[in-house]
Amino acid sequence: MRLPIPRRLLAVVAVAAAALALSPAPVHAAGHTTASLPDITIGTTGAPGKAFQLSAFTEGGTVGGKVTLDFSKLDGIATPSFPAKDIPCAVTGLTGVCNLPDGGVGVLIPVLLVPGPGATEGVKAEITVTAHAGGVQTSTDTGEVTVRSGVDLVVLDQGSTQHPKIGDEVAVPVKLTNVGDKAAPSLEFFFRFTHGIEPARYTNCLYAPWEERGGTHVLCTIAQSVAPGTSYLVPGGFKATVKADTSMTERGDMIVAVGAEISAEVRARLDFEKATSGHELTLVAEAAPKSRALVTEIDGQDNWTDMSWRVETVLDLAAKGAALTGAVGDVVTANLGVTNNGPASDSDEGSGDGAVVYGVTVPGWAKAVQVPARCVALAKAADGTIDPLGWGQAGHRHYRCQPDDLFVGVGETVTVPFRFEIVAESGTDGAVDLTSIDMGEPHTDPNNANNIAKITLGGGDTDGNGGTGGGLPVTGVQTGVIAGVGGALVLLGGVVFLTARRRRMPVEPS
Helix, strand or coil: CECCCECHHHHHHHHHHHHHHHCCCCCCCCCCEEEECCCEEECCCCCCCEEEEEEEEECCCCCCCEEEEECHHHCCCEEEECCCCCCCEEEECCEEEEECCCCCEEEEEEEEEEECCCCCCCCEEEEEEEEECCCCCCEEEEEEEEECCCCCEEECCCCCEECCCCCCEEEECCEEEECCCCCECCEEEEEEECCCEEECCECCEEEEEEHHHCEEEEEEEECCCECCCCEEECCCCEEEEECCCCCCEEEEEEEEEECCCCHHHHHCCCCCEECCCCECCCCEEECCCCHHHHHCCCHHHHCEEEEEEECCCCEEEEEECEEECCCCCCEEEEEEEEEEEEECCEECCCCCCCCCCEEEECCCCEEEEECCCCEEEEEECCCCCEEEEEECCCCCCEEEECCCCCEECCCCEEEEEEEEEECCCCCCCEEEECCCCCCCCCCCCCCHHHCEEEEEECCCCCCCCCHHHCCCCCCCCCHHHHHHHHHHHHHHHHHHHHHHCCCECCCECC
């Protein structure tokens, strides 16, 4: 099961904006402007209005940018409007116009469609959007509007990041509305909590372990009708507690579906158990949905919420080397990796790339003849920078390893197997280092003395706790070059993340 993935549309806008920020446009740049909109599905006549996001982007030199929307083919099918006031937009007749700020910007503008008398099952129409500015080439895009009859659930609170302490009560918000034209007879909620968050027990929920994250799956059924135009919430949200061995970043997310759409698939794979005690998880009706309903998307794309918690805690990671024995010509296996000494657990913070990363330096007396698929070979280029050569590629001196494990509990060790051919009776020892040679910043934790461990021939301390196992320096890396390029990439990634994280693909029970 994967955590939600940022929407492609928002990521493209953010990447373009960040790229321009990193590379300033010439003073007299001609400028450029584009706009696009997704396809959207709305309910039939009488359904509440539903909004979609118009995305617009202008280059640094653009002045007087506008976006024009042709709503003529929607006549009688839906009435358009612009509910937000951040960008000046107006509808005159069957045409909408938005005035964009000068300079390089990327904006998202909600466009609300309220079904009209012509909104009958299966009807389709197109909206044409044109972006233009003085002296630059225009761009045009279209989005299809489809009318369907049924339930359309929208989660109104799509989460945030909080900073609790160990032992604090936290919650995943549960707040939703139905903007379709039919009532939902009942609802099912599927929650996931990573290891450091202990979900509360509710009598109408089932619980199963989430093995890859050391966490918990929860499936809840609420036999309550959700009528069109009405919003509901679970007072205080789905509650949970921050555990003592939490990692620094924990996650919780939820999707909601009509009836038993989730359970049929999920029950077949997960070993659920019913809670033996606790309170019932219930929905309470509240006032009609306000602005949040106007800026969410439709169908399954807006049936989720995603919470993250940053906890002030620490963990001591220790490098694990190997003491090997053998004669010249022998091929030996070394299980190389990292041990988590706690007190916190370790996770990949939702990236899906593995919880730990470390470097491996092959001993001078050995040759790497078989390398794990999760280790990339590294080579120093002529200018001193480090280049990746290929994953699982044998025969090189340096590697960066990132095992598949997404969660490493306190006391657990994660390793990958290297196969070395002994080519000499002596030579420089190898090393496992928590800072790979292509990483600009060294790994630091409460005990840096165990961050390097040796790979020896004929014995020695290899657990990263001192003696012959510590002190090997990582040399020859031009950290200035790496930091410069890496810093730009981090900035770029940060812009993408901050822009896109609140609009994600739904969680997929897989």
